[in-house]
Amino acid sequence: MIPYHEQKLTEEKVFKDPIHHYIHVRDRVIWDVIGTKEFQRLRRIRQLGTTYLVFHGAEHSRFQHSLGVYEIVRRIVDDVFTGRPEWREEERLVTLCAALLHDLGHGPFSHAFENVFELDHEQYTQAILLGDTEVNEVLSRVAPDFPERVANVIEKTYHDKLVVSLISSQIDADRMDYLQRDSYYTGVSYGHFDMERILRVMRPSEEQAVIKYSGMHAVEDYIMSRYQMYWQVYFHPVSRSAEVILIKILHRARQLYKEGYIFQSEPTLFIPFFKECVTVQDYVALDESILLSTFQLWQREEDAILSDLCTRFINRRLFQYAEFDPATEYQKFGELQKLFERAGLDPTYYLVTDSSSDLPYDFYRTGEENERIPIHLQMPDGTLQELSRKSEIVEAISGKRRTDHKIYYPEDVLQRGAETNPHYAAILQLIGEK
DSSP: OOOGGOOOOEEEEEEETTTTTEEEEEEEEEEEETTTTHHHGGSSBBBBGGGGGTTOOOOEEEHHHHHHHHHHHHIIIIITTTTOOOGGGGHHHHHHHHHHHHTTTTOTTHHHHHHHHHHOOOHHHHHHHSSSSSSHHHHHHHHHHHHHHHHHHTOOOOSHHOOOOOOOOSSSSHHHHHHHHHHHHHTTTTTTOOOOOOOOOOOOSSSEEEGGGGGGHHHHHHHHHHHHHHHIIIIOOOHHHHHHHHHHHHHHHHHHTTTTTSSOOOOOGGGGHHOOOOOOOHHHHOOHHHHHHHHHHHTTTTOOHHHHHHHHTTTTOEEEEEOOOOTOOOOOOOOOOOHHHHOOOOOHHSSSEEEEEEEOOOOOOTTOOOOOOOOOOEEEEEEEEEEGGHEEEEHHHTTTTTEEEEEEHHHHHHHHHTTHHHHHHHHHHHHHHH
16 A cells, blocks of 8 residues: 555646646645645635725635645745755655645635634634644544644744745745736736746755845846735725725624624624634634625614625725824824714724735844844855845845825715715815825
């Protein structure tokens, strides 16, 4: 009998993919993991959350992205690293499984959902890998400790740092897939970069994957692509408006549940989250189809706020936004809150501040929290140099965090009532003042 971890399919399976053309599967373990119900659930989780309400093509799933990350890592370890002394072939399967399963714990509308219920998708990824699940059963066939090894890679505590760097670093397979995939499905050009060149010049080292100096310009292009995608797509203010409403729906539903409100449509699958006693089974039972169906029903709830917010989300009647500087306009925001209360609009749900922040590239600073391992270039003499020391483009943006603040509000309601309600008119005037 061939050991399970060495078994190959009798015929290679392929997934046709718009980014990588074909995604290749020969390993029995990988094929069996893809077939588990926990992995199939990722078909029902969008990769970009509420972004489909802005870029209508952005309907792609975390299932697609996970396969894409797997394919990039498979090409690296099978085509680029194989035979090189720095790469340990015995780490191949754990690396491929970690690449495939790195997003397994994402919830519906991912980050918004986590925000409300104070959850961490990486912790739930580990819980699914180690719990009573189909994924755990498949991985345990490799070895009793194999699920824990995969979880450790995703947790970034695995003993082989090179393996971790392929899944999570400033130039990893995760980013290389989502930039290209998100660019393709949103129809923008910002996320395009020369991945083929990057893979060709990537080399294994003891601590991380490094890039040959001759490939520096391809890495510059990749970093600038990421920068543009964050500000043009991921932080798009209209998408953020939809996310703000989504968050407020979940906040309102939880608050009503705690107050003993009787829902016309009982949110059965939400109750463990409202009670803060969520099991792995509770977690994987939720997907975006459940949330959207529930919101559809909640449009008819007697609670006016919950009904209105759900109607807004389902029918894309989003909040308007305005620039807001919390450092200098905190008094203005306080005045707006009072005006909203006088106007009969609960500012908790109808006047919302939101911030977006990104650090496009950083280098190692000893002792700082959330230290980022920098990208290293392999020089012609074999030494390693940190990227920003050689690239003027990267040096110019290194360590520079950009932050954007906005307030969101129901402009449609205010404009309709401005002629008859002086508070509405005062709100619009105050928001418009600069």
